[in-house]
Amino acid sequence: MSDEVESVEAFVERARSWLAENMPRREGDRRRGFGSDEEELAAVARARELQRTLFDGGFAGICFPREYGGQGLGPAYQRAFDEVCAPYEMPSVFNVPTFVPCGAVLLEFGTEEQKRQHIPAMLRGEELWMQFLSEPSGGSDVAGALTTAVRDGDEWVVNGSKVWTTGAWWSDYGLCLLRTNWEVPKHRGLSVFIVKIRQPGIEVQRIEMINGSREFCQEFMTDLRLPDDRRVGEVDDGWTIGRRWMFHERNAMGGGSPYTSGPGPGHAAPADEGDPLVALARDTGQLDDPRARDLIGEAHVLKRAASELSERLGRGMATGAVPDTAAAIARLMTAVVDQRRITIQLDLAGASAAGWADDDPAAGLGVTYLMRQNTSIGGGTTEMARNNISERVLGMPRERTLDKDVPFREVPKGPPATSS
Amino acid sequence: MEITVSDDQEFFRATTRRFLGAELPLTAVRALADDPAGFEPDYWRKGAELGWTSLLVPEALGGGSISGRGAVDLTLVADAFGRHVAAGPLGPVNVVADAVVRSGTDDQRAAVLPDLLTGELVTAWVGDRLALGGPAPGSPRSIAAGGDVVLSGSASPVEAAGQADLLLVTTAGPDGPAQYLVPASTPGVTITPLRSIDLVRRYARVDLADVVVPASARLGAPESSADDLERQLQVALVVQAAEMVGAAERTFEFTLEWAFDRYSFGRPLASYQELKHRFADMKTWLEASHALAAALAREVAVDDPGAASTASVTKAYLGEHLAELLQDCLQLHGGIGLTSDHDIHLYLRRITADRSVHGLPADHRLRVADLEIARWVA
Numbered sequence: 136m137s138d139e140v141e142s143v144e145a146f147v148e149r150a151r152s153w154l155a156e157n158m159p160r161r162e163g164d165r166r167r168g169f170g171s172d173e174e175e176l177a178a179v180a181r182a183r184e185l186q187r188t189l190f191d192g193g194f195a196g197i198c199f200p201r202e203y204g205g206q207g208l209g210p211a212y213q214r215a216f217d218e219v220c221a222p223y224e225m226p227s228v229f230n231v232p233t234f235v236p237c238g239a240v241l242l243e244f245g246t247e248e249q250k251r252q253h254i255p256a257m258l259r260g261e262e263l264w265m266q267f268l269s270e271p272s273g274g275s276d277v278a279g280a281l282t283t284a285v286r287d288g289d290e291w292v293v294n295g296s297k298v299w300t301t302g303a304w305w306s307d308y309g310l311c312l313l314r315t316n317w318e319v320p321k322h323r324g325l326s327v328f329i330v331k332i333r334q335p336g337i338e339v340q341r342i343e344m345i346n347g348s349r350e351f352c353q354e355f356m357t358d359l360r361l362p363d364d365r366r367v368g369e370v371d372d373g374w375t376i377g378r379r380w381m382f383h384e385r386n387a388m389g390g391g392s393p394y395t396s397g398p399g400p401g402h403a404a405p406a407d408e409g410d411p412l413v414a415l416a417r418d419t420g421q422l423d424d425p426r427a428r429d430l431i432g433e434a435h436v437l438k439r440a441a442s443e444l445s446e447r448l449g450r451g452m453a454t455g456a457v458p459d460t461a462a463a464i465a466r467l468m469t470a471v472v473d474q475r476r477i478t479i480q481l482d483l484a485g486a487s488a489a490g491w492a493d494d495d496p497a498a499g500l501g502v503t504y505l506m507r508q509n510t511s512i513g514g515g516t517t518e519m520a521r522n523n524i525s526e527r528v529l530g531m532p533r534e535r536t537l538d539k540d541v542p543f544r545e546v547p548k549g550p551p552a553t554s555s
Numbered sequence: 556m557e558i559t560v561s562d563d564q565e566f567f568r569a570t571t572r573r574f575l576g577a578e579l580p581l582t583a584v585r586a587l588a589d590d591p592a593g594f595e596p597d598y599w600r601k602g603a604e605l606g607w608t609s610l611l612v613p614e615a616l617g618g619g620s621i622s623g624r625g626a627v628d629l630t631l632v633a634d635a636f637g638r639h640v641a642a643g644p645l646g647p648v649n650v651v652a653d654a655v656v657r658s659g660t661d662d663q664r665a666a667v668l669p670d671l672l673t674g675e676l677v678t679a680w681v682g683d684r685l686a687l688g689g690p691a692p693g694s695p696r697s698i699a700a701g702g703d704v705v706l707s708g709s710a711s712p713v714e715a716a717g718q719a720d721l722l723l724v725t726t727a728g729p730d731g732p733a734q735y736l737v738p739a740s741t742p743g744v745t746i747t748p749l750r751s752i753d754l755v756r757r758y759a760r761v762d763l764a765d766v767v768v769p770a771s772a773r774l775g776a777p778e779s780s781a782d783d784l785e786r787q788l789q790v791a792l793v794v795q796a797a798e799m800v801g802a803a804e805r806t807f808e809f810t811l812e813w814a815f816d817r818y819s820f821g822r823p824l825a826s827y828q829e830l831k832h833r834f835a836d837m838k839t840w841l842e843a844s845h846a847l848a849a850a851l852a853r854e855v856a857v858d859d860p861g862a863a864s865t866a867s868v869t870k871a872y873l874g875e876h877l878a879e880l881l882q883d884c885l886q887l888h889g890g891i892g893l894t895s896d897h898d899i900h901l902y903l904r905r906i907t908a909d910r911s912v913h914g915l916p917a918d919h920r921l922r923v924a925d926l927e928i929a930r931w932v933a
Contacts, residue, residue: 409931432920443846525831532826
């Protein structure tokens, strides 16, 4: 290709014809049930192949730099691609957390060697990444990590546990936040490491959720040894990375990240497909019911509002007109809208939410409702998003904490022991 | 409102804001509360000189926009109107200007536009509800009688009808919508002022008692009247949405300041997490409203076929959320927020007026559902 920059229009035309020739069309709605482990492994293997196809076709990592295997194009190209790829099956499992936040964090903070090793491998579909971030001892307070790495010559020895990793049992690497210093305040004693998941010293256990999903995992690390070249950034400076890590995650949850590709939260709805709630109302014979129409209208209003907001903030952050802290606004909106839409879906499902046959048009939607809070918790809770908006966007006073300016070792980590 | 505007647009916006700040501070708005018209003719003429009436009129017809996208530029004025709870028939005049430009004959354009552009001629739009559903009992109707047309029925409330020289009357005709340009002084037209929730925006009831107008008073071809009507609703909603965003944003700003300045139990309101989270919610509604109002203006500026849906999405969302934002800001002020002395009621009045006219949120939710269903279900 010449050095001349291809216009978005020309790019879209090229993408459209390439997609038609190379990518399979999307079939039906796969969101509801969960397959067997074999089916899930097959789906992951297929996603890896599709990602490889995208890479070979020059459509992987549209906003990743060219020297690391990406296309080096601007967010407008990615947005345009999201629209044209909507009718096709996309390897969306790579979006979060592999591309964002893991890939985005490596781009910002990784060594040249780390970037060259891992980012092209992600884009080729060879590496699926997880975030080793939350711990059983605390969800939102990620900087309160207890899992510890102790230096031993050129290596680090890790002990502790991470949790809420989606699909760690079929993934390759984890981006891991570890405590490397207990004698300083909590934000100043953290470091970030790259952890290969399948190796001695890591045991992956799966967690069953209320909808039967077993995609989440917990990892137990016991005397896990990491070479020092697996460290990202400076020792004890992990929170500098952590803040950007959270930003990238929020940004992806709000649909504003340029590093994800294809349909996702806040991204363009598939162009050839209606709102699934319209289809549900049709299939359950409620299209003429004024109550159902009001719900459909409300659901669509909210969906459109969320997508316009994501677009606006994404554009604003890309040009610097809006500070990155505003990602929390889109993150909150997406969750709030998702909550209401799932409740509307429950109402449209009617009594079938409680009892259904497999071929019922509303099959399983009651279970979807049981998991409604999923997108309000995962990726940073909406409570944290509200804190971030009020404190970082609006400048309101920070919440008082008891873990500042004291060595992390002295921070209370549970109720005081009762004297007997 | 767009996040970024051009230098020319910024200059235009600043000029309008400065003018309103000088001519119509909130004390002046309050002083106009008992004025029958709600604004001085001279004030409106000065606003017209600033460009308030010309943005949807092409240069060849004596108007001109800032950016080439008049509907987008118009949001800059409407946003300032919201921030200042300003007086003046911004919506009705621009709706009629756009309608006459797009559908008027040369004679109609020549009769209406020059004086409308200078602010001499005030217009009102009668019968907007036809755009949101079939004719209601008693709403304006038209039938042919010889070479003339007879208009009958009523519409209420009609913004600026009491101040208008010329009415654009939307009627249900025998073959669908039919619109007429009717001088307010035409025999049979009765305009009765109403009490208004807004301090300076005036509404009136318009009764048409067998009003006879020549067939040449019809605006637009019969086959395009339904589209014309839709377009008018969209233009009205562009103005209304941007005005609501301006009013809500200004209220949010002074309520946020209040939260920092007001102390209870030895600490500012802004330090209470429960209140911080409500501000976070309001900020989210406000930004989403900005995004929708801007998207609507962009689409209306280029006649995007999706503008009908976007218009209703916007009104449904803003009508619900910005009205709620105003009420919650009032709540955060405590008792002082309920007093006449405090300015918040000026904004609450404007938002309530805007929420209530050109279709309720519920009307627009149904329209969104109709459009979505028609789009996806054969």
